[in-house]
Amino acid sequence: MTAAPPRPQTLGEKLPQALRETIIAALIAAGLAFPIIALGAEPDINNQLALQTRWSWVFTTILLAAGARFLAFTLETMRSRFVAAAGLLCAAFGLGTWYFAGVADPLLIGGTIVAGAAAIALGYFIDGDADVAPKKRTTVSAQDDTSTALAFIGIGVLVAFPLVMLFAFGEAGSLKWINNYGVQILIFVMLGWGLNIVIGLAGLLDLGYVAFYAVGAYTYALLATHFQLSFWICLPLAGIMAAFWGVLLGFPVLRLRGDYLAIVTLAFGEIIHLVLLNWVELTNGEAGILSIPRITFFGIPFTAEENGFAATFWLEFSPIHRTIFLFYLILALALVTNFATLRLRRLPIGRAWEALREDEIACRSLGINTTNTKLTAFALGAMFGGFAGSFFAVRQGFVNPNSFTFMESVWILAIVVLGGMGSQIGVALAAIVMVGGTELLRELDFLKQLFGPEFNPVQYRMLIFGLAMVLMMIWRPRGFIATRTPSIFLKKRKAVAADLVGEGHG
Amino acid sequence: MRWESQPLLHVEHLTMRFGGILAIDDLSFAAGRGDITALIGPNGAGKTTVFNCITGFYKPTEGRIAFARKGLASSADVAALTTTGKRHAHMPSGDIYLLERMPDFEISAKAGVARTFQNIRLFQGMTVLENLIVAQHNPLMQASGWTVLGLLGIGPYNKREREAVDKAKFWLDKINLLDRADDAAGELPYGDQRRLEIARAMCTDPVLLCLDEPAAGLNPRESADLNQLLRNLRDEHNTSVLLIEHDMSVVMQISDHVVVLDYGTKIADGTPEAIRNDPKVIAAYLGVADEEEAQAIVGGGA
Numbered sequence A: 001m002t003a004a005p006p007r008p009q010t011l012g013e014k015l016p017q018a019l020r021e022t023i024i025a026a027l028i029a030a031g032l033a034f035p036i037i038a039l040g041a042e043p044d045i046n047n048q049l050a051l052q053t054r055w056s057w058v059f060t061t062i063l064l065a066a067g068a069r070f071l072a073f074t075l076e077t078m079r080s081r082f083v084a085a086a087g088l089l090c091a092a093f094g095l096g097t098w099y100f101a102g103v104a105d106p107l108l109i110g111g112t113i114v115a116g117a118a119a120i121a122l123g124y125f126i127d128g129d130a131d132v133a134p135k136k137r138t139t140v141s142a143q144d145d146t147s148t149a150l151a152f153i154g155i156g157v158l159v160a161f162p163l164v165m166l167f168a169f170g171e172a173g174s175l176k177w178i179n180n181y182g183v184q185i186l187i188f189v190m191l192g193w194g195l196n197i198v199i200g201l202a203g204l205l206d207l208g209y210v211a212f213y214a215v216g217a218y219t220y221a222l223l224a225t226h227f228q229l230s231f232w233i234c235l236p237l238a239g240i241m242a243a244f245w246g247v248l249l250g251f252p253v254l255r256l257r258g259d260y261l262a263i264v265t266l267a268f269g270e271i272i273h274l275v276l277l278n279w280v281e282l283t284n285g286e287a288g289i290l291s292i293p294r295i296t297f298f299g300i301p302f303t304a305e306e307n308g309f310a311a312t313f314w315l316e317f318s319p320i321h322r323t324i325f326l327f328y329l330i331l332a333l334a335l336v337t338n339f340a341t342l343r344l345r346r347l348p349i350g351r352a353w354e355a356l357r358e359d360e361i362a363c364r365s366l367g368i369n370t371t372n373t374k375l376t377a378f379a380l381g382a383m384f385g386g387f388a389g390s391f392f393a394v395r396q397g398f399v400n401p402n403s404f405t406f407m408e409s410v411w412i413l414a415i416v417v418l419g420g421m422g423s424q425i426g427v428a429l430a431a432i433v434m435v436g437g438t439e440l441l442r443e444l445d446f447l448k449q450l451f452g453p454e455f456n457p458v459q460y461r462m463l464i465f466g467l468a469m470v471l472m473m474i475w476r477p478r479g480f481i482a483t484r485t486p487s488i489f490l491k492k493r494k495a496v497a498a499d500l501v502g503e504g505h506g
Numbered sequence B: 001m002r003w004e005s006q007p008l009l010h011v012e013h014l015t016m017r018f019g020g021i022l023a024i025d026d027l028s029f030a031a032g033r034g035d036i037t038a039l040i041g042p043n044g045a046g047k048t049t050v051f052n053c054i055t056g057f058y059k060p061t062e063g064r065i066a067f068a069r070k071g072l073a074s075s076a077d078v079a080a081l082t083t084t085g086k087r088h089a090h091m092p093s094g095d096i097y098l099l100e101r102m103p104d105f106e107i108s109a110k111a112g113v114a115r116t117f118q119n120i121r122l123f124q125g126m127t128v129l130e131n132l133i134v135a136q137h138n139p140l141m142q143a144s145g146w147t148v149l150g151l152l153g154i155g156p157y158n159k160r161e162r163e164a165v166d167k168a169k170f171w172l173d174k175i176n177l178l179d180r181a182d183d184a185a186g187e188l189p190y191g192d193q194r195r196l197e198i199a200r201a202m203c204t205d206p207v208l209l210c211l212d213e214p215a216a217g218l219n220p221r222e223s224a225d226l227n228q229l230l231r232n233l234r235d236e237h238n239t240s241v242l243l244i245e246h247d248m249s250v251v252m253q254i255s256d257h258v259v260v261l262d263y264g265t266k267i268a269d270g271t272p273e274a275i276r277n278d279p280k281v282i283a284a285y286l287g288v289a290d291e292e293e294a295q296a297i298v299g300g301g302a
């Protein structure tokens, strides 16, 4: 690590440095943009390549880079951040309406841009001569009672959720809420919590987590279709199978750290994906495994027949029953994951994971077998991924390799990072924001009126979340909940400030 | 001379090569049970490398490191154990381990050799108390039924954890950090971090405690407290101490036995008085040309 250069203290020091940084960024952008963007070849009417110059693009890129660097430099202190964020929003809104909608109201556009620029300038001057010395590391006292109460309220809300939705929107209307929002978010909450053991606690950067999700899903799919085993038997088997693969992955990567570990786990995810695609005899390749037995209510199927769930419980048949049951099932699985993790944190193995994340050498000097410690982290994280996978399979009724791509791993990783590595509640919040956010994008039909009928907001989800990630990394680099809660205390549980907590090997 | 009559550690013909660098060259010495043994020498003499060999972080290129957890490491028994090819055996003279054959974590867990680091290695983001609980990992792991029972809430884990906390409190009280138990270790001032690292090592119940420059960066008062603590470890906790130290006043005041290294070889070995007057040490130590100056440094704190 290199020591950060001393921070500029006064406006007089800050302004020239900001300008210098801006110019450097502009030069770098120019250097990069020229070979990449400036010249392009496109087929003309006669289908011959014609050289085109795109100076305006180059110019825009340079301006953007310079602007972004200037902003980033400006945004280094707290107060200015909020003002500058407001400015950024104004400016973005102005530019956005101008670009997308083509609303040629120069007054509006110019007004917002100027307002944005003014806000940025204001933010700049507020902190220009403020004390920007590094903030004192303080411990924040976490209120145990409130968080316990909140947890109970949260669980209560979740338990009531499908019933409230059913009551509010009727059987047809509530399906979207229970399935697309409820079940989908909870799957990712569970995956996030599972991966959190590996990344957040043990500090091992795993980019191939989706492999275990896939192993769980295919284990259930294969066992259920070939041997007609019930979900409740397959669920633990899927977990064990995934844990086994977790250990298998663990062994070769034991000695790897950081980038190397990340790359090997990434490759592992890809290998599993490719095996699923190409081992056609076992997995049926691209087509996947169809007609997997659906979930039953402990043996009672959710069908309209005599012996079905509805008839047994004197209800009128409705497909929503199955969805509601799936909701409670994934809720239960996610809560089991959560409570197991919370309990593990208080056990020696959990403390050893965190110690491993902080300092592996010190762990070994204290007699901790770091090999076993890492392997159990991989195995337990994988196991919860496997549970989630078999739930996925029973919910969908079919599996194919397309559900288990690298993007899925990235998505889960983003949830963990955004939530705050190691924080259970942060990960849950992040899953709600990211998965729920994607679903919400589908609802934004009114944007079509603004941007034309072809506009599909869902296509912009990566762009939006990419942007959100970048902003998060600037403002809250350690995620929503960055502080660490100690696993034990003598007098008072004080949360540990994020900058003290290690990030592990990668 | 307990290092002759009651040796618990025998370093024999230890050689450590890093590529072309010969960091340790055929070094042999013994440390006595119940002694504070100081390992001194100029910068780059190879002291930390010796520690890393003893605690298993480096595999020595050549040599044998015999350690008697109980009893003493008699040369006949050590030789007998060496030929068996095993790492550990209960021999007539004592409970002997051959450290150069063991992985680092087992040296701490089984042989009972704990250490601290020249550049402090605390778990910065964990609290002071948690640091000391992590140090008791192995007994607690057993109490939690290797996690399975603990996860189900069966077995003696909760009771054992409370006992672990009591032990941590004992050591925190000893190093005057009890009221900071719930603060992050990384938040402590430097001197407190040094003492916490020693307490953490002590929580593993070591037989031999290896301290790499524990007084570095301490002010005189903290340094005096440290001397007190080390004597206390030796006298009341039956812990033998192996100490790397640059501050001669500390070395001369508290050590029972001094081993002097220079360029990876031993140039002197004896009581502090003998070392203080050893012309070889005076001539070679610290590479000081002026003999009077060397005398002043080596004889410091007398």
Ligand SMILES: Nc1ncnc2c1ncn2[C@@H]1O[C@H](COP(=O)(O)OP(=O)(O)OP(=O)(O)O)[C@@H](O)[C@H]1O
Binding pocket: B018, B021, B023, B041, B042, B043, B044, B045, B046, B047, B048, B049, B050, B118
């Ligand atoms: N891992 C390593 N790889 C290569 N060379 C090493 C390694 N560790 C130590 N050395 C070399 O071995 C020699 C002895 O180093 P060592 O750290 O043991 O000295 P020291 O006596 O502890 O010095 P100091 O008083 O500065 O701590 C030095 O020349 C050092 O560069």
Ligand SMILES: [Mg+2]
Binding pocket: B047, B048, B049, B118
């Ligand atoms: Mg050293």
